[in-house]
Amino acid sequence: MTNIFPALDSPEFEQGFARVVERVNALAQLFDEHHVQRNPDATTDAATVRAFDAVLNAYSATLDDVYMLAAYIQAFVTTDSRDTLAQAKFSALQLQLVTLSKLGTRFTAWLGSLDVDALVAQSENARAHEYALHRAKIEAAHQMSPVEEELAAELNLSGGSAWSRLHGNVSSQIMVEVELDGETKTLPMSAVRNLAYDAKRAVRERAHHAELAAWEKHAVPLAAALNSIKGQMNTLATRRNWESALDEAIFDAAIDRATLDAMLTAARESFPAFRRYLRAKAHALGLAQLAWYDIFAPLGENTRVWEYDDARDFILTNFGTYSEKMQGLARRAFDANWIDAEPRVGKRDGAFCMRVRADESRVLSNYKPAYGGVSTLAHALGHAYHNLVLAPRTAVQRSTPMTLAETASIFCETVVRQAALQEANAPERLAILENSLQGSCQIVVDITSRFLFESRVFDGRRARELSVQEFCAWRHGRRGGARRAFRFRHS
Ligand SMILES: [Zn+2]
Structure with a gap:
């Protein structure tokens, strides 16, 4: 990271940070000058086109500056969540991110008031951003009032984004006690998860149980984080007139319901092939059936070590x-x-x-x-x-x-x-193909199960907060959760 700034506590970083704050403030001023906000009486004339070009260029340039600073700090936070200086800097930067997000909302609201086709006809710059402009038009129709959007953006700091930070930090700091080679070792969660790939079944099994026990110790803060993140998304989706949080997510992903349904249907129709693969893997491992901790077990011996x-x-x-x-x-x-x-x-x-x-x-x-x-x-x-x-x-x-x-x-x-x-030789080829099937199994089968879990959680969270027990039960697909989620999806 040193080619960007020498260090987090260097004067160069401080100057870089101050420059970003200045740019964000200057952008806010430019927005005020050009009345960039929701305006039902707006006309899309030559002056508006000039204002649009100036605002778009400044907005893009500021986003670049802020993203770079955010990425620089994130590089420290994600590689060491105990780096308190990085955490403090990121928290300080979030104030700027909030200001920028509020400006983004105003920009979208303004575009919602303009005639995008007229803008595209008159501006080269608008033409180059036509796709984003048409999306902004739809998004603007789902905005709350400017004051409400602003409050939502400010409260997000102590709401959804704080909960997701807590989730990330708690998860990455969890230490797991696991017995390896006859002695009890304390390892970070990421190292224990890697033991799922160990060739020895006993190691995988012990690691799996140790992992579950470790998560369980932190069930209360993690459930609180999930409840709060999902709760906020539900509340905002309703207030923004989306049918559900899923509809908002579908718009964000730039697809539609038909596309989502087609993907989920294709996934479901391929399940028999994946069952065949998992049974074949069990057979190859000499097992009657795979346990959860066998899913990532390596296949084939003498496979290549890739330093x-x-x-x-x-x-x-x-x-x-x-x-x-x-x-x-x-x-x-x-x-x-x-x-x-x-x-x-x-x-x-x-x-x-x-x-x-x-x-x-x-x-x-x-x-x-x-x-x-x-x-x-x-x-x-x-x-x-x-x-x-x-x-x-x-x-x-x-x-x-x-x-x-x-x-x-x-x-x-x-x-x-x-x-x-x-x-590759034959055993290596088996290992590589198996790795590829394993990846597809994750994408198709595991992601489907996560989708069902999320649907159930969003659905349940509409009525009230969910308990640790409910989260766990739905994770394991009990209580006919899967079927209900699909009904909900089709309704
Ligand atoms: Zn990727």
Whole structure:
């Protein structure tokens, strides 16, 4: 991170922070000058077009500045949630994010008052942002009054976003006691979750039970976080005249109900194939049936150990089979230390890639020396490549819904998998194919179950707060939860 600012406590960072505050204030002033707000009497004349161009350019540039600062601080928070200085800086930045979010809401409200087609006809800039403008028009129709939107944005700091921070921080600081090789060890949750991939069934089983016991100890704050996040989303969706929080989420994802239903139906229709796969895996492991902790068990013996350096070389070589540009990006990511690779105490679980500025990204992973680790790294670098390709676009154009966001990442994962399959011997090939099926099983089966869980939670949370027991029961799909959720979805 040092090529951006030398350190979080450096004068350069302080200056960078002050500059962002200035820019946000200047943007607010520009909004006031041009009366950027809901205005039913607005006309879309030449003066409006000039104002639109000025406002859009300033808004995009400010978003870039704020995002860079946010990404810089997030890099510290996500790799060490105990970094109290980073937490403090992020909290301070959130005030600016709130101001910016309120300005974004005003911008949307203003666009809702304008004739977007007339704007597009008169401005090159508007034409380049036509898609976002038409979406803004729909969003504006779902806004509460300006005062209510402003209050909602301010209260979100101590509401939804505070709860989601608590959720992230509690989850990443949980330590788990697990017995390994005859002695009790205390490991971070991310390390214990990685034991789900261990070849020894006894290790997987012990880790699984230890993990469940550890989560249970924190059930009360985590349930409180879930209740509050879902409760706030329900309240706001209703006040904004969305039929449900799901409808708002569907709009955010830039799809519609028919698309969602088609995806869920396709997922459900493929379940028999996944059952066949899971039964075959049980058979290959010499088991009558898979337990939950067997789902990630490695298949095949003597499979290749992928040290981090091997993963780097393999990714570089194979990204090169597609293009020099993609290979160059990956090389830059490794050489410039964009990747925080190994699991550590206080570090967030899983993997992600975030854009920092222009064509630069950072990757967080919890690398383990197996093919899955290589695949995850290739996936994350795919996001970084997408960011590189998006670099010439404005912040408003760059915003990508989930349905598009995974294209480059899955492409990169696929390039690497095909290459790995080619040079693998039989047991390795089995392991790689199994890893691929495992991934699809997560996307299709696990995500479906999460969708059912979420639907049930949102539905139940409309009436009242939910208990730890209810969350747990619905997670396991008891009480006919799945069927009810589907009925709700079709109603
Ligand atoms: Zn991804």
